[in-house]
Amino acid sequence: MKAPSIKFSRWRRIIYPFLILFLIFSFFFVSYMIKLDKQVTEQFEGKRWEVPSRVYARPLELYAGKVISVDQLLFELRLLRYEKSTDNDIGSYLQQDNKVAIHTRPFNFWDENAPSIMLEVTFKRNKILSIKDTNSQEELDVWRLEPLFIGGIYPKINEDRVLLRIQDVPETLINTLLEVEDRHFYEHFGVAPLSIIRALVANIRAGGRVQGGSTLTQQLVKNFYLSSEKTITRKLNEALMALLLEFHYSKNEILEAYLNEIYLGQDGSRAIHGFGLAAEYYFDKPLENLDETQIALLVGLVKGASYYNPRRFSDRALKRRNVVLMVQARAGIVAEEDLVELKDSPLNISKYGPSGVTKYPAFMDLVRRQLNKDYRPEDLSSAGLRLFTTIDPLVQFEVEESIDKRLPKLEQKAKLEKNVLEAAAMVTDAGSGAVRALVGGREFRASGFNRALDSHRHIGSLIKPAVYLSALQQPELYRLNTTLEDSAITITMENGFQWSPENYDKREHGDVALISALANSYNLATVRLGMELGLDNISHTLHALGVEREIAIYPSMLLGAVDMSVYEVLKMYQTLSAQGFQTPVRAIQAVTSSTGEVLSRYPINVEQTLSSEAVYLLKTALQEVAKTGTAKKIYRRMPQSFSVAGKTGTTNDYRDSWFAGMTGDKVAVVWLGADDNQSIRLTGSSGALPIWTDIISATASRSMDIPIAENIIFKRSSAIIHTSGSVKCVENKVFPFIWGSVPSRLEEPPCTEDNLLTND
Numbered sequence: 159m160k161a162p163s164i165k166f167s168r169w170r171r172i173i174y175p176f177l178i179l180f181l182i183f184s185f186f187f188v189s190y191m192i193k194l195d196k197q198v199t200e201q202f203e204g205k206r207w208e209v210p211s212r213v214y215a216r217p218l219e220l221y222a223g224k225v226i227s228v229d230q231l232l233f234e235l236r237l238l239r240y241e242k243s244t245d246n247d248i249g250s251y252l253q254q255d256n257k258v259a260i261h262t263r264p265f266n267f268w269d270e271n272a273p274s275i276m277l278e279v280t281f282k283r284n285k286i287l288s289i290k291d292t293n294s295q296e297e298l299d300v301w302r303l304e305p306l307f308i309g310g311i312y313p314k315i316n317e318d319r320v321l322l323r324i325q326d327v328p329e330t331l332i333n334t335l336l337e338v339e340d341r342h343f344y345e346h347f348g349v350a351p352l353s354i355i356r357a358l359v360a361n362i363r364a365g366g367r368v369q370g371g372s373t374l375t376q377q378l379v380k381n382f383y384l385s386s387e388k389t390i391t392r393k394l395n396e397a398l399m400a401l402l403l404e405f406h407y408s409k410n411e412i413l414e415a416y417l418n419e420i421y422l423g424q425d426g427s428r429a430i431h432g433f434g435l436a437a438e439y440y441f442d443k444p445l446e447n448l449d450e451t452q453i454a455l456l457v458g459l460v461k462g463a464s465y466y467n468p469r470r471f472s473d474r475a476l477k478r479r480n481v482v483l484m485v486q487a488r489a490g491i492v493a494e495e496d497l498v499e500l501k502d503s504p505l506n507i508s509k510y511g512p513s514g515v516t517k518y519p520a521f522m523d524l525v526r527r528q529l530n531k532d533y534r535p536e537d538l539s540s541a542g543l544r545l546f547t548t549i550d551p552l553v554q555f556e557v558e559e560s561i562d563k564r565l566p567k568l569e570q571k572a573k574l575e576k577n578v579l580e581a582a583a584m585v586t587d588a589g590s591g592a593v594r595a596l597v598g599g600r601e602f603r604a605s606g607f608n609r610a611l612d613s614h615r616h617i618g619s620l621i622k623p624a625v626y627l628s629a630l631q632q633p634e635l636y637r638l639n640t641t642l643e644d645s646a647i648t649i650t651m652e653n654g655f656q657w658s659p660e661n662y663d664k665r666e667h668g669d670v671a672l673i674s675a676l677a678n679s680y681n682l683a684t685v686r687l688g689m690e691l692g693l694d695n696i697s698h699t700l701h702a703l704g705v706e707r708e709i710a711i712y713p714s715m716l717l718g719a720v721d722m723s724v725y726e727v728l729k730m731y732q733t734l735s736a737q738g739f740q741t742p743v744r745a746i747q748a749v750t751s752s753t754g755e756v757l758s759r760y761p762i763n764v765e766q767t768l769s770s771e772a773v774y775l776l777k778t779a780l781q782e783v784a785k786t787g788t789a790k791k792i793y794r795r796m797p798q799s800f801s802v803a804g805k806t807g808t809t810n811d812y813r814d815s816w817f818a819g820m821t822g823d824k825v826a827v828v829w830l831g832a833d834d835n836q837s838i839r840l841t842g843s844s845g846a847l848p849i850w851t852d853i854i855s856a857t858a859s860r861s862m863d864i865p866i867a868e869n870i871i872f873k874r875s876s877a878i879i880h881t882s883g884s885v886k887c888v889e890n891k892v893f894p895f896i897w898g899s900v901p902s903r904l905e906e907p908p909c910t911e912d913n914l915l916t917n918d
């Protein structure tokens with residue numbers, strides 16, 4: 159009876175240690191699997207990717223009567239990377255004389271999904287005569303081209319992708335991918351042991367790695383969860399996590415994640431992930447518009463996106479694509495009889511992929527700032543939002559072109575060192591406040607200090623309209639023909655300091671009509687008027703114009719000793735353009751989610767803060783600035799019939815050159831100066847004004863016809879007018895007046911035989 163007991167004890171001594179080790183191993187293995195399982199499910203079920211926001215320019219609207227030249231339309235089409243072609247492919251155009259045929263791309267706007275159509279645009283001179291759908295021969299009221307992609311707001315990892323749903327992915331892509339990468343995807347459980355063994359044998363025979371045994375699920379795990387290091391531990395983790403992924407999720411969910419995650423190229427610091435973005439990056443087309451050869455190339459890149467980069471190594475890419483085409487033919491995805499022709503076809507890669515690095519960093523800076531009021535930074539860089547902005551690439555180009563050409567000439571004229579002169583400019587839509595162009599420095603493509611938003615400089619005479627508007631809001635006391643005194647004045651401050659301003663020409667001009675004092679930018683008349691009105695009154699008008707910063711109340715503020723940015727100045731003149739209604743200067747039209755749901759609209763919200771009648775009178779005076787005053791150089795380039803209004807600005811020692819002006823459809827502000835605040839030896843008229851004129855001349859602007867305010871009447875009266883260095887008393891000149899403020903003859907300045915100039 160004892161022998162069996164001894165034998166059992168011996169086996170127990172042998173088995174127990176292994177059993178204990180097995181239990182310990184099982185405990186740690188189960189614990190580790192629970193940890194891996196948590197990692198797999200948390201990331202896969204949460205926000206799988208940080209998807210950047212995609213930012214678009216305004217869509218170009220085409221309609222009969224639109225002022226746009228053939229060249230400008232072709233410029234926009236080239237920006238959108240349309241190909242000049244007779245084949246009528248999607249994304250192509252063809253010009254014949256005064257007609258442009260366009261095969262538009264489909265696009266999901268914030269308010270509609272526009273299909274692809276064949277469009278014919280007919281021009282007469284520099285205006286669209288008609289647009290029609292060439293398939294139906296139907297005349298169209300309006301058609302929008304898809305907006306230009308101008309950049310993204312990226313997460314810290316700098317990955318970019320366009321998210322796809324598996325039901326929207328072409329079957330050709332899915333079938334090709336599975337044939338090339340994992341033929342048994344729908345049959346295995348995440349790992350394929352036979353494939354691993356087969357690959358191992360092939361690699362041993364070749365003396366190196368020539369074949370991989372990873373399934374699509376393992377590839378997804380490697381890209382999604384793990385590093386790219388080649389160790390046994392990582393491979394074991396890869397296999398375990400692949401099994402867990404297959405346990406929790408369907409094959410289609412895993413495949414959809416793979417289609418969005420796979421790395422397919424590099425654009426500078428931006429990583430191209432997923433087939434959706436790769437289609438745009440390599441072919442400038444949405445994925446659903448790719449043909450078999452283009453799909454074959456993208457699938458071929460899975461093996462090594464850098465090694466087979468078609469823009470750098472076209473021969474390698476072509477060979478790899480043709481290998482995939484042969485797989486497609488063997489699987490019946492393409493016809494065998496078409497294989498030779500398909501293999502002979504070129505890669506048809508677009509010359510330049512749509513870059514994620516924006517060409518408009520200063521404008522993008524404004525976009526981010528305005529979005530930060532409504533969205534968290536992490537949402538902007540990770541939620542895949544689509545941001546539709548207001549920038550007009552045609553206007554932006556003209557602003558950049560003028561600054562680029564003018565600055566070297568102005569430096570030479572002013573005898574400045576090269577690259578000393580800096581510039582900033584903004585252009586908005588007069589009615590809506592939409593920002594059409596923004597330049598933050600002469601290096602347009604460089605991000606960094608944004609002079610349009612962040613450089614605060616003295617604005618000089620740009621402040622004078624606020625002084626005269628303060629007066630015109632008291633119509634019982636001040637009218638356009640009211641006589642002001644332009645003579646020396648000395649103001650004693652509270653600290654005993656005495657301030658004695660001077661005119662630009664160092665002269666006194668005596669009696670002068672209010673309209674002439676503003677048109678000629680007389681400092682002495684302006685200071686006398688401002689002191690009569692009261693500095694607090696001027697400050698109040700500035701705030702009513704849209705200035706938000708606190709204004710230091712000193713007499714020198716009357717001549718522009720106030721620091722503002724181009725953006726702040728533009729807001730002032732935007733309010734004037736809108737007849738006294740404050741209109742927000744906005745860079746964004748709409749924001750949608752990645753699925754197209756509208757999250758935010760940015761409608762035009764206006765608030766009347768100034769008398770429309772007083773603004774009407776002021777704009778009449780600002781028109782005189784251009785006709786006879788400090789900005790009359792405008793009409794060396796423009797016809798006299800084209801009406802503009804604006805104001806030059808020059809600061810002490812010629813440190814800053816400004817011009818702010820408006821037309822019927824645009825408000826634009828241009829600033830020139832040096833970052834070290836040295837004298838640039840340029841006035842507003844000789845520096846900023848030529849650039850402003852370039853912009854307006856090149857952008858098909860409308861002449862300004864000021865809407866007549868309700869209580870405005872026109873009467874003939876006399877006034878002491880200064881123009882071109884001469885002083886004349888003009889009799890019977892027609893002036894606008896606010897109802898109830900028309901002066902009697904006794905209040906008018908006397909006209910004598912010596913100074914009489916009759917104006918009918």
